[in-house]
Amino acid sequence: xxxxIEEKPxxxxxxxxxxRVEDPRYLVGRGGYIGDIKLPGMLYTAVLRSPFxxxxxxxIDTGEALEVPGVVAVFTGQDCKEKxxxxxxxxxxxxxxxxxxxxxxxxxxxxVVAVVAESRYAAEDGVEAVEVDFEPLDxxxxxxxxxxPGAPVLHEEHGNNLAYERxxxxxxxxxxxxxxxVVVEDKLHWGRSSGMPLDTCGxxxxxxxxxxxxxxxxxxxxxxxxxxxxAALKLPSNKFTVIPVPAGGSFGSKFFAHKVPTLAxxxxxxxxxxxxxxxxxxxxxxxxxxxxxxRYYDVRMGLKSDGTITALDVDVVDDYGAYLxxxxxxxxxSLSQAVGPYRLKNLRYRxxxxxxxxxxxxxxxxxxxxxxxxxxERMVDKAARQLGMGPEEIRRHNFIQPDxxxxxxxxxxxxxxxxxxxxxQRAIEMLDLDKWxxxxxxxxxxxxxxxxxxxxxxxxxxxxxxxxxxxFDKPAFPxxxxxxxxxxxxxxxxxxxxxxxxxxMWGNSPETVAAMLVAEEFGVDPYKVNVSYADSAHSLPGTGxxxxxxxxxxxxxxxxxxxxxxxxxxxxxxxxxxxSEDDLEIVEGVVRVKGVPDKSxxxxxxxxxxxxxxxxxxxxxxxxxxxxxxxxHPYTTLPSDDRKDLGVFYPFMGHACHIAVIEIDAETGxxxxxxxxxxxxAGTVVNPKTLAGHVTGGAAQGIGSAMYEELVYDEDGQFKxxxxxxxxxxxxxxxxxxxxxHVETPSPYTEFGIKGGGEGGRMVAPAAIxxxxxxxxxxxxxxxxQLPIKPSEILRQIETGTQS
Amino acid sequence: xxxxxRVNGAERQVDVEPRxxxxxxxxxxxxxxxxxxGCDRGECGACTVHVNGRRIDACMTLAVMHEGDEITTIxxxxxxxxRAFLEHDxxxxxxxxxxxxxxxxxxxxxxxxxxxxxxxxxMSGNTCRCAAYPHxxxxxxxxxxxx
Numbered sequence: 001x002x003x004x005i006e007e008k009p010x011x012x013x014x015x016x017x018x019x020r021v022e023d024p025r026y027l028v029g030r031g032g033y034i035g036d037i038k039l040p041g042m043l044y045t046a047v048l049r050s051p052f053x054x055x056x057x058x059x060i061d062t063g064e065a066l067e068v069p070g071v072v073a074v075f076t077g078q079d080c081k082e083k084x085x086x087x088x089x090x091x092x093x094x095x096x097x098x099x100x101x102x103x104x105x106x107x108x109x110x111x112v113v114a115v116v117a118e119s120r121y122a123a124e125d126g127v128e129a130v131e132v133d134f135e136p137l138d139x140x141x142x143x144x145x146x147x148x149p150g151a152p153v154l155h156e157e158h159g160n161n162l163a164y165e166r167x168x169x170x171x172x173x174x175x176x177x178x179x180x181x182v183v184v185e186d187k188l189h190w191g192r193s194s195g196m197p198l199d200t201c202g203x204x205x206x207x208x209x210x211x212x213x214x215x216x217x218x219x220x221x222x223x224x225x226x227x228x229x230x231a232a233l234k235l236p237s238n239k240f241t242v243i244p245v246p247a248g249g250s251f252g253s254k255f256f257a258h259k260v261p262t263l264a265x266x267x268x269x270x271x272x273x274x275x276x277x278x279x280x281x282x283x284x285x286x287x288x289x290x291x292x293x294x295r296y297y298d299v300r301m302g303l304k305s306d307g308t309i310t311a312l313d314v315d316v317v318d319d320y321g322a323y324l325x326x327x328x329x330x331x332x333x334s335l336s337q338a339v340g341p342y343r344l345k346n347l348r349y350r351x352x353x354x355x356x357x358x359x360x361x362x363x364x365x366x367x368x369x370x371x372x373x374x375x376x377e378r379m380v381d382k383a384a385r386q387l388g389m390g391p392e393e394i395r396r397h398n399f400i401q402p403d404x405x406x407x408x409x410x411x412x413x414x415x416x417x418x419x420x421x422x423x424x425q426r427a428i429e430m431l432d433l434d435k436w437x438x439x440x441x442x443x444x445x446x447x448x449x450x451x452x453x454x455x456x457x458x459x460x461x462x463x464x465x466x467x468x469x470x471x472f473d474k475p476a477f478p479x480x481x482x483x484x485x486x487x488x489x490x491x492x493x494x495x496x497x498x499x500x501x502x503x504x505m506w507g508n509s510p511e512t513v514a515a516m517l518v519a520e521e522f523g524v525d526p527y528k529v530n531v532s533y534a535d536s537a538h539s540l541p542g543t544g545x546x547x548x549x550x551x552x553x554x555x556x557x558x559x560x561x562x563x564x565x566x567x568x569x570x571x572x573x574x575x576x577x578x579x580s581e582d583d584l585e586i587v588e589g590v591v592r593v594k595g596v597p598d599k600s601x602x603x604x605x606x607x608x609x610x611x612x613x614x615x616x617x618x619x620x621x622x623x624x625x626x627x628x629x630x631x632x633h634p635y636t637t638l639p640s641d642d643r644k645d646l647g648v649f650y651p652f653m654g655h656a657c658h659i660a661v662i663e664i665d666a667e668t669g670x671x672x673x674x675x676x677x678x679x680x681x682a683g684t685v686v687n688p689k690t691l692a693g694h695v696t697g698g699a700a701q702g703i704g705s706a707m708y709e710e711l712v713y714d715e716d717g718q719f720k721x722x723x724x725x726x727x728x729x730x731x732x733x734x735x736x737x738x739x740x741x742h743v744e745t746p747s748p749y750t751e752f753g754i755k756g757g758g759e760g761g762r763m764v765a766p767a768a769i770x771x772x773x774x775x776x777x778x779x780x781x782x783x784x785x786q787l788p789i790k791p792s793e794i795l796r797q798i799e800t801g802t803q804s
Numbered sequence: 805x806x807x808x809x810r811v812n813g814a815e816r817q818v819d820v821e822p823r824x825x826x827x828x829x830x831x832x833x834x835x836x837x838x839x840x841x842g843c844d845r846g847e848c849g850a851c852t853v854h855v856n857g858r859r860i861d862a863c864m865t866l867a868v869m870h871e872g873d874e875i876t877t878i879x880x881x882x883x884x885x886x887r888a889f890l891e892h893d894x895x896x897x898x899x900x901x902x903x904x905x906x907x908x909x910x911x912x913x914x915x916x917x918x919x920x921x922x923x924x925x926x927m928s929g930n931t932c933r934c935a936a937y938p939h940x941x942x943x944x945x946x947x948x949x950x951x
Contacts, residue, residue, distance in 0.1 A: 020893065023889075036837035197933050281844060694896075696936070731931055732940065
């Protein structure tokens, strides 16, 4: 499946489709997720959630709840306010949050009271018995209204509902529009969906014997931000240890999900006992850390009459809900690839972040860049239609060419490498586009509506931390690190241990990646490498998975640690073999003198010497075989002071072309996939089998966001989809077979040339589907401008189109 | 209430309130945590187990309704479809996998494997958020002998 278009080094393991080393335990029910942890004396938590979108919290009567058999304690927001600091916050300091609402509730489902009991059943009984007096306030649900005059204010201390506003301008935007032959405009809305993993967020906190607090937790990024959670709990960071637990899916939703571990930690500190807080589905869907982007766009694109795109003007209002998880970081992702794969020089980006009476939003696979992809592709398609160009024609015309890399885009970010025409060509060939166009014509004569959507988008990978703060002229903490670490050990019998310093298994294949890389470095069997995960008390610097960074970063760290370990092995072997270190090589787990294969030492022999025969070691060499490496982001630069150049912050630029062939039933507005091709360039592919899983899974989630999934609030702010009967995750019936292909343009900046690919198809599918539906119903002038695309909307547009 | 279940071939007596679901009895009382809770409303299939050979959502039934029933969970499953899942990369995070496997084994026993479309329909009660569906279908297809 993976096909190289360039000369590739001769890897032994990298590039091989091997089955995952993690897998066996999951096939027998031994995944060991957060809900599977039972500690002696553990208490369980249930949470009373706000039934109102916006209300003042009056008196809370917990007396009856405390009488419920099994209930141990009941806590309110007031308890939190008195005994802890506000939660970790990356937004304006005037917007504070506690794990239980203080004084006011700001959305339906917000946690108000926590009941801790001997069982979850008793805790739920306790919640039933709590009486809260709510004094309802006017809610504000529409983000445009929220930042307009006279709207109810969510955070009085902040003064209004505008959490952030700024206009970034790159190039000469007004001049470009003045000189454009064609200007296309549109209003677009990307609706709110979320990662919605089957395994919710959870934490088990235990006051440990040494006076520290231990928290088992499936939140990611725990050791990068851990001190923030400790600070919220008023603990010194060295008295707060997070023990990583496998996440049953995240897709962004567990990306530093702080509310759950903070609440569990607080409850454990207050009761002095181990406390579990595992979100149930209702907790998660209404009150998680991460709903996805919810953006309203006014966009203009300027072009020359030959189809050359010259300018893009984006005015976006993002509906952040009631609190800010990551500030406006999801727009940094948009800016990292704002011009897509196109040679577009002039860009204006106005961002307003609105506060509304909804759950907060944060990360979902793509972290906001997938939205920019959809918007840009929608505009390219609209321009193509207006200019009478084919979708592939306008894209080819505007592509950054393979000989232009590294390429600096107007925002200042660098695209490291790519071959966009090759990706498009591969997709066209795999689909047999001409065949489908012929079939489309034929079907149209029969009154059937087949559409073909061709889109080409970027797939940025490996963020730098500068994107956390370049929003502000005077950032409070302008950090520049986003490292990842690995500790590599050869044990006394010659077996390999890899310790990672981020999160436990979260659905990627961290163990397979690490084991394959170790196998590549030392010529050993990847299935014999053991992988473990450090807790935060023992961890080296790490940033955790997210932004498709893990494989690139862990490859760098494994490579670094391997070099150090190999150097030590060679020192010991050279001493034993009376050879020069320079003459040694390592082949299939044996260190030998080049050209003299029988002058060798196995890893087991060298390990034995290293651990047990100190007198045989060369001078200055310590016992043991363990080396660590902390690998920093390989290409980060600072933004300019005037923010006309945001610096390099997301440079390893993947790319993809999806072509969706969809038939629409014009009577019902329903759809059927007839074909679907997805070609990705994620640089050097480490394991085609697992990458295929990510492309497929991402594309399926893209289908969900494009056609099924929507977190709906009505005009009163009531939450309308609190179950999977309302929030529609694609099942086996909705996800088609994908034809997958790869083009590999290795990154010049990363070890092995790897680029990230974990967010996969979600970066692309919504644009391809929208384009295919437009194309299927072009006779009616249908144009998709909002997601999710509902059959009712398709029918409405068909009706409008028929009448005109 | 005391209820006798036969779980994975062994007799287990559990003392539960009448309102305790079979899922919670298995996970919380008996300690077999392989069966997963994804929605607790019968909408995701993560808790699929076999009761007297039939696949059901363990969250939608009470433990006390199963006096004397033969219950098989993922911990008691020994079926070729497990190996097929491994070979076809039929999961990523693994959370839905116990339910998928229980459902797949039953789907095969029921013979609902005549075509990919049939497999998809009869596996559609088991949500996989990682969307390994094409790979799950491939695994079931292989064991059904249609590969």
